[in-house]
Amino acid sequence: MWFIVGHYATHALAVLKEKGYRITKPRRLVLELLERTAEGLSPYEMGDLLRENGQEIDTVSIYRIIETLEKHHLVHRLLGSGKLLKCHLEDESHCEKAQHDHCHHFFICTACGAIQEVHCPNLQEVLAVLEAAQGIHITEHSLELRGQCRACYVG
Amino acid sequence: MWFIVGHYATHALAVLKEKGYRITKPRRLVLELLERTAEGLSPYEMGDLLRENGQEIDTVSIYRIIETLEKHHLVHRLLGSGKLLKCHLEDESHCEKAQHDHCHHFFICTACGAIQEVHCPNLQEVLAVLEAAQGIHITEHSLELRGQCRACYVG
DNA sequence: ATCATTGCAAACCGTTTGCAGCCTT
C-alpha cells in the first residue's frame, strides 16, 4: 500500500512512532489531508473530504486522531472556528515554544481563507504591562487576526 | 408584570427600542440574565437557567435574541467558548470603539471563571508593526487571555 | 390591525461514549 507523504506528515508520523503510537492508515490519511490544506479543517470536514476521495474513515476515529495530534503539538486549533491546522515545520521551533507557552497567533485571510501562524514579538511585553497594571497573572493567550493577506491585499 | 431591571438591561432595552425593536418578555429575560452573570453564557445555557427559574423561553428564540443583541453590539461573544457576555456599561466608550474596530480583548480567570474586558493600549502598535512587516491588512483582531485574576492570584 | 416576534416541529451538524473486533507491533 502506498501513500504520498510529504514533509509534515513524515515528521508527524515519526514523532508519533517515537512516542510509541502505532502507524495506522487512518492516522496517515488525516496527516496527509492536513498537509494538503492551508485553510484549516474541522474533524467533520476531514471526514467528508476523505470520503469524497474514496477513503472511508469513521468520524469518531478522526476525533480521536486529532486528540492525539493536539496532545503532541502536531496540530493547532483555531479558537474562532475550532478548525485544525498543521503545525508548520518551518515554524517548528517557534511553534514548540509557542505551544509550551500556551500562546497561539494566527492570521486568517478573509478573502482567500489561508491561515498563517504569525510571530508577534512585542506582544509579550504588552501583556507584561497589562499584568502589572491589573495585578493579574496571564498563563495563556490567543490572538486571532483577520484581514487580507499580502496577495489578496495587493491584488 | 414586573421585572427587576438594572443598568445594563435598561440601557440595552432603550437601545433596542430606539432602533425600532419591540420590547418583549423574552428579550427582557435574556437581558436580565446577562446582567446577573459575569461568566458568560451560551444560548443553550441561558435557556436552561431561565427554565430552572420557571421562565419558559424557547431556545430558538434565545438564539434569535442573541443575534439581534450582537448586531447592535450589546453582547460580546468569546472566541474560545462561544459564550456570550454583556457589554459592560462602564466600558461603553471603549466597547463601542472596540466593536467598531472589530477588536475584542478578554481576560478569563481559570480559577473563578470571571471574565473581564481588558484594555490593551499598545496592541494596536504591535499589530501595525506586524502589518508593515508582513504586507498584510488587519481588519479585526481578538485577544483572549487566560490566567488568574487579582483576587485569585493573591489569594 | 399590522407585522415583528415567538413557539413549535423537525432536521441537521458536530461531538462524545462504550464496546466488540481488527490490525500494528
Next chain:
DNA sequence: AAGGCTGCAAACGGTTTGCAATGAT
C-alpha cells in the same frame, strides 16, 4: 499473541430553518 486502535451504534448537545400563532405597537 497482546493490546492499541478503529468502526459501529447510539445518544447527546447545540444550532438552524420554516411555518403558524401570538402579542407589541
